[in-house]
Amino acid sequence: MDWVRILLSRCAALFRRQQLDHDLDEELRAHVDLAVEENLKRGMTTEQARTAALREFGGFTQIQEQYRIQRSLPFLETLAHDIRFGFRQLRKSPGFTSTAVLTLALGTGATAAMFSVVDAVVLRPLPYNNADRIVSIKPYSASSYWQTTSWPGYLDMRKLNESLHSLAGYAPYWGMTLKTGSQTQYVHVTQGTDNFFDIFGVQPLLGRTFLPGEDNPGKNNIVVLSYEIWRQTFNADPHIVDKVVNLDGSPYWSSESCQPVSAFH
Numbered sequence: 001m002d003w004v005r006i007l008l009s010r011c012a013a014l015f016r017r018q019q020l021d022h023d024l025d026e027e028l029r030a031h032v033d034l035a036v037e038e039n040l041k042r043g044m045t046t047e048q049a050r051t052a053a054l055r056e057f058g059g060f061t062q063i064q065e066q067y068r069i070q071r072s073l074p075f076l077e078t079l080a081h082d083i084r085f086g087f088r089q090l091r092k093s094p095g096f097t098s099t100a101v102l103t104l105a106l107g108t109g110a111t112a113a114m115f116s117v118v119d120a121v122v123l124r125p126l127p128y129n130n131a132d133r134i135v136s137i138k139p140y141s142a143s144s145y146w147q148t149t150s151w152p153g154y155l156d157m158r159k160l161n162e163s164l165h166s167l168a169g170y171a172p173y174w175g176m177t178l179k180t181g182s183q184t185q186y187v188h189v190t191q192g193t194d195n196f197f198d199i200f201g202v203q204p205l206l207g208r209t210f211l212p213g214e215d216n217p218g219k220n221n222i223v224v225l226s227y228e229i230w231r232q233t234f235n236a237d238p239h240i241v242d243k244v245v246n247l248d249g250s251p252y253w254s255s256e257s258c259q260p261v262s263a264f265h
Helices: 002-013 017-041 046-057 060-071 074-092 094-123 151-160 196-200 227-232
Strands: 170-180 183-192 222-226 244-247 250-258
Touching: 017 046, 074 094, 222 227, 222 244
Parallel strands: 222 250
Antiparallel strands: 170 183, 170 244, 244 250
């Protein structure tokens, strides 16, 4: 564990540099004075004795530098020196400093925003059970153009499916007007089949998800509120289930309030 002791000693030396330099100077002077006394005893003059002692002992500056390297962490000292020099230069040029700081702030903000998107979409796993088994199927026409599937086409795919454990359909979100009392707001709406939430294993906070058959025409007037809409628009009303929700002037019945399905945000 000697390396630990040496590392701690060198780290402590960074905060006692002036004191250690003073102690080193005192010790060097003491050695030179002793050498001068020995030379005087040999019959040298004072000037000859000091010159011979200094020649024998070596350069003070070189010894001091070697001692500093052995007792401290040169990389950290160089870094601290460069940082101090950089701050001095920035204080001398306030215009350049403002431009540099603004550029760094914009660059850092853009990088953080890009990473948050990549982390949420690519790196972070989806918050569903068996997320690696969930796939998105996109039908293409004979001319290789992507196209949406009709309701009868979806029913045929679901009936003939032999490869997938289950198959659900959804329509990309569009905008509708939600009216609550005298206030209206524009909200995003996604239409899904009756087993839409079953695919993801999403459990509601309140109420239930869709029942079988509630995706058929005439019965598809049931809505599932996202957590944000339930909390912000309906003030987290615990009795929101089975209440009428007005969307584009038509009544819908709220079956639950659940966490939003982030895959289709």
